[in-house]
Structures are given as C-alpha cells and as structure tokens.
Amino acid sequence: MDTLIMVGQLLLGLSILVGLHELGHLLTAKMFGMRVEKFSIGFPPKIAGFQWGETEYSIGAIPLGGFVKISGMIDESMDSNQMSAEPQPWEFRSKPAWQRLIVMLGGIIVNVITGIIIFVYLVYNNGETYFSRDQVVQNGIVSYDIGQSIGLKTGDRILDISGEPYTSINDLSSGSALLSENGFYTIERDGQQMKIDIPRGFINSFDSKEALSNFVEIRYPFALSVIDKGGAADQAGITVEDKILAVNGNPVNYFDELQSELSKVKSQEAEITLLSNGDTTFTQVAVTERGTIDIAVRPLIEPVRREYGFAQAVSKGTERAFSVVIVNAKALGKMFTGEVSTRNVSGPIGMAKIYGDTWDWTKFWSITGLISMILAFMNLLPIPALDGGHVIFLLYEMISGRAPSDKFLENAQKVGMVVLLALMVFAIGNDILKIFTG
Structure with missing residues (x-):
C-alpha cells in the first residue's frame, strides 16, 4: 500500500x-492559428483518447512526460514526409x-x-511555522553527525549564515546556504564568536531524506508529559508535575543533556535531582539498557507561527518559487565542476520517494x-x-x-533525443x- x-x-x-x-x-499554437494534431499526457502506446475538432487528445501508457504535435514542426515524431511538402498557412x-x-x-x-x-x-x-533565529540564538542547537562533521557542536548559537541574517532554523540547511561560495556559519561558543566554514560539496551530505534530521535541531528545555505506568520513573516515584534538575549531580537544562547523562549509565542506577512541590528532592532510578527512564517530555518553547495576507503571500510565494530555480541552477553548475555529486540526480523512483x-x-x-x-x-x-x-x-x-x-x-532533434534518453537512463x-x- x-x-x-x-x-x-x-x-x-x-x-x-x-x-x-x-x-x-x-x-x-491555436492562438496563432497553428494546427495542433495531437495532445498527449504520457507517451505511446495510447491507452485512451478522443478527437475534438482538428486535435486528438489522448493518454499514453508511459506516464513520464507528454507531447503536443503541431503541424509543420520538427519534433520527436520525426515526420519528415510532412516537412518535405510545401509549407501551409496553418x-x-x-x-x-x-x-x-x-x-x-x-x-x-x-x-x-x-x-x-x-x-x-x-x-x-x-502561513509558516518555524523555530526562529532568535530562538536558536537563545537556546542553541543540538548537533548530530553531519553537523559535527564540519565542526558544529551541541550548544552552539548560530548567529548568521555567511554574514547575513537568517529567519528560520530551516535556513541553515537551505540550498542557498549549502551552495554558497565560501559560505560559513558565524557561531557563539562559550562566549566566543567564531566561524564554521561550509565546505565545498557539503550539500552532498544531504542526499537522503534522513540527512536533515542528522544535521542540527534546536535545543529545548523540557517538562515531563507522560510517565509510563510501571516504568523506571514511575517506580522511583517521579510524577509529571516534577521537574528534573540533574542526573548524578550534573545539571540538565535541556532534553539533549538529559539524554546524554542517561546514556552514560545504561543498565545502571542514576541519582535524579527533582524539583517537586517547590522542594529539591533526590531519587534513585534504574536506567534501561536503552538509556531511558520510561518518560515522555514536551518542549518548553513553541515554534513561531506567521500568517500572511494575500499581497504578502503573493510576494513570499513568488520569492519561494523562483528560489527553487536559482538553487537548481547553482546545483547544476556545480555538478559540472564536480562540487555537487551527480548522485543527487533523481529519476521517477526518487521523485516518488520524495x-x-x-x-x-x-x-x-x-x-x-x-x-x-x-x-x-x-x-x-x-x-x-x-x-x-x-x-x-x-x-x-x-x-x-x-x-x-x-x-x-x-x-539536432535526434541528438537531443539521444541525450535525453541517456539522462533518463542515468537518473x-x-x-x-x-x-x-x-
């Protein structure tokens, strides 16, 4: 299914x-009085169609394109007999x-x-829903394998992209950022500002749908939302009203810090410091072999929600549409230099997965x-x-x-068709x- x-x-x-x-x-074509002989969605063999006026409308069995056959035009039909006759007004x-x-x-x-x-x-x-630049700067990021590969670390606060302000955390992995010449992230780490270069060809690291989740995400403070009945936290007397302050004496202000501390003591007991009913208390919890204590949490920061009026939507939507073209033009150019891998070229299977x-x-x-x-x-x-x-x-x-x-x-048409066929086979x-x- x-x-x-x-x-x-x-x-x-x-x-x-x-x-x-x-x-x-x-x-x-019809506007200028040209005769359109065929209109097809999909390539032959034809599976259905009808004639309306001078034009045959059909659906082809190969759904990877389509064509319009205009009288007197050299196209993929290679109708040389028609072209050898005297030109007709239509x-x-x-x-x-x-x-x-x-x-x-x-x-x-x-x-x-x-x-x-x-x-x-x-x-x-x-509209738009996103974690904003201000939220990223306030809370920092969690850096995963792809982010760590270029030098980003958990806790970094990303200030700009190549010296330019950004709006959303999604901008950090946008095509325009990853394809920029001599691009970099300006970050704040331990009170010091520094630059993290965006390497040439870094976009090749994002060749799967899982890659984005392996780059960076916003760091968030948390509260308990679910305590599994009979689980480790429940057995230790922890309730959803409690706030976890530390694990084995190490403060945990963010969820990733909780995960990190618990992963150090898998299948062992950990001392959890709690804020419970206004008092600081301590309890021993058996950490599972997965490094969890059978709880679910909720973030204490909410993404920004932005609505647009019609005029604003026209401007923003048009900008987004043409940014797709610009990014793809850049990527195509960098394929010729070898900076962007041709592995990023996808055919119908890849498109279906998207x-x-x-x-x-x-x-x-x-x-x-x-x-x-x-x-x-x-x-x-x-x-x-x-x-x-x-x-x-x-x-x-x-x-x-x-x-x-x-x-x-x-x-030229024959050469072009060979090129297109080769590109399709490659994709x-x-x-x-x-x-x-x-």
Missing part, C-alpha cells in the same frame, strides 16, 4: 504538470519567428505560473510546486528536443535573419543504486 501511495502521488503530480505544460503549447514553420518563440515558451510559462500559484496558495493558506508513503495534501502540493519550477527550468536548458533547444534556434533566426535548415533541425540508474546502497 505504501508503494501504491507513492506511485499514485507521483503519477497525479506529473499528470497535472505535464498536462498543463503541454496545454501551454497547445493554447499558444503550419508552425510558416509563422513568424516571434510567434513560434511564444509557442515554444508556452509550456515553460505555464509551469512557472503553476509553481507560483501553488506556492502563493500554500503561504496564504498555511512524495512519501503517506497522502498529505499540503506536502503533495509543496512537492508538485517544486517540481513545476524544476520542470520549467529543465525545459529551458539549450538541449535540442527540449523547449530550450527550439528557443535557441529561434533566437538565432531572429537575430541573424536566417533559419537553420530543416535537415539541421532534424539531426533511473541512480535511483536503483540508491536502493541498494542507501
């Missing part, structure tokens, strides 16, 4: 985005270059608009908006067979006044490799 939920979300998300992308091409090739350019950008524009609308909606509807095995509409639309912006960016790359390749050839025609020959465009191979290597 978990796999079905992941696949279902992926197929729904891609179907929406591919359908809207191809709709952008279809509407702009054909793509007979229209002015500026009209053809708009048609080729139509899908990208629709994906950008879709991404912006999704992010604006999410910001307006949900959606996850639980159906959460907020998460679904967040990821779909993210993919919409990435799809727009990737389609703008100057690779023949992608919209960006057609755009480059059209810009050349508009600037030089000479259109590339049909033979050149046909050969799927990456997905499979991650399954076996983690």
Whole structure:
C-alpha cells in the first residue's frame, strides 16, 4: 500500500504538470492559428483518447512526460514526409519567428505560473511555522553527525549564515546556504564568536531524506508529559508535575543533556535531582539498557507561527518559487565542476520517494510546486528536443535573419533525443543504486 501511495502521488503530480505544460503549447499554437494534431499526457502506446475538432487528445501508457504535435514542426515524431511538402498557412514553420518563440515558451510559462500559484496558495493558506533565529540564538542547537562533521557542536548559537541574517532554523540547511561560495556559519561558543566554514560539496551530505534530521535541531528545555505506568520513573516515584534538575549531580537544562547523562549509565542506577512541590528532592532510578527512564517530555518553547495576507503571500510565494530555480541552477553548475555529486540526480523512483508513503495534501502540493519550477527550468536548458533547444534556434533566426535548415533541425532533434534518453537512463540508474546502497 505504501508503494501504491507513492506511485499514485507521483503519477497525479506529473499528470497535472505535464498536462498543463503541454496545454501551454497547445493554447499558444491555436492562438496563432497553428494546427495542433495531437495532445498527449504520457507517451505511446495510447491507452485512451478522443478527437475534438482538428486535435486528438489522448493518454499514453508511459506516464513520464507528454507531447503536443503541431503541424509543420520538427519534433520527436520525426515526420519528415510532412516537412518535405510545401509549407501551409496553418503550419508552425510558416509563422513568424516571434510567434513560434511564444509557442515554444508556452509550456515553460505555464509551469512557472503553476509553481507560483501553488506556492502563493500554500503561504496564504498555511502561513509558516518555524523555530526562529532568535530562538536558536537563545537556546542553541543540538548537533548530530553531519553537523559535527564540519565542526558544529551541541550548544552552539548560530548567529548568521555567511554574514547575513537568517529567519528560520530551516535556513541553515537551505540550498542557498549549502551552495554558497565560501559560505560559513558565524557561531557563539562559550562566549566566543567564531566561524564554521561550509565546505565545498557539503550539500552532498544531504542526499537522503534522513540527512536533515542528522544535521542540527534546536535545543529545548523540557517538562515531563507522560510517565509510563510501571516504568523506571514511575517506580522511583517521579510524577509529571516534577521537574528534573540533574542526573548524578550534573545539571540538565535541556532534553539533549538529559539524554546524554542517561546514556552514560545504561543498565545502571542514576541519582535524579527533582524539583517537586517547590522542594529539591533526590531519587534513585534504574536506567534501561536503552538509556531511558520510561518518560515522555514536551518542549518548553513553541515554534513561531506567521500568517500572511494575500499581497504578502503573493510576494513570499513568488520569492519561494523562483528560489527553487536559482538553487537548481547553482546545483547544476556545480555538478559540472564536480562540487555537487551527480548522485543527487533523481529519476521517477526518487521523485516518488520524495512524495512519501503517506497522502498529505499540503506536502503533495509543496512537492508538485517544486517540481513545476524544476520542470520549467529543465525545459529551458539549450538541449535540442527540449523547449530550450527550439528557443535557441529561434533566437538565432531572429537575430541573424536566417533559419537553420530543416535537415539541421532534424539531426539536432535526434541528438537531443539521444541525450535525453541517456539522462533518463542515468537518473533511473541512480535511483536503483540508491536502493541498494542507501
């Protein structure tokens, strides 16, 4: 069932985005009087379809893309017979270059608009919930393996990122922070300020969904919320009204300190100092082999909750949408230098895992908006067979006044299709490799 939920979300998300992308091409083509022969979500073989006017609308069995076939355009159909005939007024090739350019950008524009609308909606509807920079500075962080690998320590108070203020603890692991040139965290440790460099390629440490939870989190004071009946703490007479002050004489102001002290005395007894009914008391507790005393706690700090009006949501949502493009452009550039590992490239399996095995509409639309912006960016790359390749050839025609020959465009299309196929094979191979290597 978990796999079905992941696949279902992926197929729904891609179907929406591919359908809207191809709709952008279809509407702009029809706007300029071009004949659209086919509109398909998914690649052949066709599993369903209908004819409406001059256009056949269909759903393909391979749900990893889609296409619009416009008369007189060299595309993946490689319809050379049509191209050998005299151009007709309704054909793509007979229209002015500026009209053809708009048609080729139509899908990208629709994906950008879709991404912006999704992010604006999410910001307006949900607002933001986060631990703020002030809370991080006040309480410090808990540093896990990935954070410790660059020199961060539990208790550090992170003041800024590369000299710039930040808003949320989530900013510490954002793409813009991890991909920054000569980036660093300014921290306060034991009353002294120092810099912790963000190493080149550090973003490669975040190649799994578990990685973020292995970086840093806010440090929080705590109160007892549940005492397991018959457990170690219950047997020692501890109640939820009590406050734990120390373990074996070592003060514990934060939950991570409690965990650390108890882990030192697994399967032993520990002296717990309590504040109980205004008095300081002591009790002996048998610590389990897991380093616990059978309690649950609640944080004594609450995340910041921020609501946005519509105008604010439009600004914030648009900013978020385009930040996705900027981060992906940076990451792609750093892949060519080797700083960012190509292992981060994911195919359909990786995308399905990002959606996850639980159906959460907020998460679904967040990821779909993210993919919409990435799809727009990737389609703008100057690779023949992608919209960006057609755009480059059209810009050349508009600037030089000479259109590339049909033979050149046909050969470029073939090369582009080979490149795209190779990239798809590589991405799927990456997905499979991650399954076996983690």
